[in-house]
Amino acid sequence: MNEMNITSAQYIAADENNVSVLIVVDGETLSVPLQEGNRHYDEIMRQVNEGTLTIADAE
Amino acid sequence: MAVTIDGNTGVSAVQDGVVTESDLTAATRSTLVSGRRNFIINGDFMVAQRGTSQTSAGYGSVDRWYLYSSGGTYSQSTSSPPDGFSHYLTCTGATGAVIFAQAIELPATGKAGVFYNGQTITVSYYAKSTVAGDALHNPLSFRNAQTSITDLVQIDNDSSDNNVLTTSWAKYSKTYTIGVSAHANNTCLVVQPRTSGAPSGDISITGVQLEVGTVATDFEHRSYGEELALCQRYYYTGGVNGGRTGVAAGYTSSSTSVRWTFFTPVDMRTSPTYSGGSNPYAADGGTNREITSTSVLGFTGNSVSMIGTISGSGNHRSLNISYGSSQNFKLDAEL
Numbered sequence: 466m467n468e469m470n471i472t473s474a475q476y477i478a479a480d481e482n483n484v485s486v487l488i489v490v491d492g493e494t495l496s497v498p499l500q501e502g503n504r505h506y507d508e509i510m511r512q513v514n515e516g517t518l519t520i521a522d523a524e
Numbered sequence: 525m526a527v528t529i530d531g532n533t534g535v536s537a538v539q540d541g542v543v544t545e546s547d548l549t550a551a552t553r554s555t556l557v558s559g560r561r562n563f564i565i566n567g568d569f570m571v572a573q574r575g576t577s578q579t580s581a582g583y584g585s586v587d588r589w590y591l592y593s594s595g596g597t598y599s600q601s602t603s604s605p606p607d608g609f610s611h612y613l614t615c616t617g618a619t620g621a622v623i624f625a626q627a628i629e630l631p632a633t634g635k636a637g638v639f640y641n642g643q644t645i646t647v648s649y650y651a652k653s654t655v656a657g658d659a660l661h662n663p664l665s666f667r668n669a670q671t672s673i674t675d676l677v678q679i680d681n682d683s684s685d686n687n688v689l690t691t692s693w694a695k696y697s698k699t700y701t702i703g704v705s706a707h708a709n710n711t712c713l714v715v716q717p718r719t720s721g722a723p724s725g726d727i728s729i730t731g732v733q734l735e736v737g738t739v740a741t742d743f744e745h746r747s748y749g750e751e752l753a754l755c756q757r758y759y760y761t762g763g764v765n766g767g768r769t770g771v772a773a774g775y776t777s778s779s780t781s782v783r784w785t786f787f788t789p790v791d792m793r794t795s796p797t798y799s800g801g802s803n804p805y806a807a808d809g810g811t812n813r814e815i816t817s818t819s820v821l822g823f824t825g826n827s828v829s830m831i832g833t834i835s836g837s838g839n840h841r842s843l844n845i846s847y848g849s850s851q852n853f854k855l856d857a858e859l
Binding site: 469477479480484485487491493494495496497498500502503504505506507508511 | 794
């Protein structure tokens with residue numbers, strides 16, 4: 466089985482703190498909480514640690 | 525336990541003084557087995573919160589099932605299930621391996637619980653193909669998540685240990701002895717009834733059961749409501765049907781931030797991923813303001829705290845959060 470094909474990732478900030486990562490996976494936009502154990506977050510961090518994904522700063 | 529010998533029925537099978545499963549008739553076993561036996565959720569494919577068909581790999585239709593095949597379409601069907609079932613799943617048109625995968629949550633990270641090293645488990649299901657000779661085998665592994673291969677511990681991956689299908693529904697079962705221990709980071713046991721390559725026909729399956737022991741007992745039928753509640757630990761969608769409807773009360777924590785809470789029917793497994801068909805709106809003193817950048821801010825059991833961005837409001841205002849007609853929000857805490 467293939468792993469997640471994350472095509473973009475950007476932090477979302479609220480009240481001046483990062484609260485989630487907005488990602489696009491297979492064309493679907495998801496808001497991922499900064500929570501270990503969430504499968505999307507764990508996969509984001511795995512790809513970041515492997516150097517294959519960069520999370521853009523919040524706007 | 526007292527044994528009565530009445531002269532009519534001899535004691536022939538229990539010569540060693542130990543009653544095992546094989547000493548009992550199937551009917552007796554069926555009568556004796558009780559309690560929650562099936563670790564598979566939605567094994568009869570009744571629940572489909574996301575929809576009834578999918579073509580992309582992933583969680584896209586029937587709950588709890590991660591489905592994958594090149595070129596294939598998975599569809600929940602009701603037209604001709606095996607006796608005793610109302611629903612089944614069919615994969616049509618696959619040009620690669622057909623995979624039906626489910627991740628069974630372990631009691632805690634790194635804790636295999638009942639799936640300890642040395643335990644015996646049995647996987648069973650009803651299946652058929654439109655072309656006789658297609659076959660399914662059942663890879664089993666401990667994983668960190670459904671699709672993760674980091675720290676993967678293989679329990680069984682024998683692609684030659686096949687259940688060869690016919691064009692009629694039949695029940696198949698395999699028994700496995702777990703000969704490994706879960707890794708400290710594993711969260712689930714993944715079972716994947718699958719073909720080795722592209723099947724010749726369309727594969728249908730239902731009544732999937734994974735249980736402790738060497739015997740494939742009758743499928744454990746649970747009510748739709750009970751099965752739905754089990755599924756909602758991992759995925760919940762709240763829909764709006766019939767026009768714009770308020771879904772929660774909220775307030776502004778600053779002039780640009782709005783907060784509210786979704787209460788889910790059961791405790792979710794972890795802080796969920798949020799997605800929505802469209803942005804929600806906040807009714808604010810006569811103005812309906814669009815909420816952007818919606819995020820999960822916090823999570824405790826069945827309470828999912830949300831935060832989003834609005835403009836033109838003020839601090840500490842009471843708001844009503846709404847979604848447009850035929851829109852819904854989705855909370856995903858799958859493994």
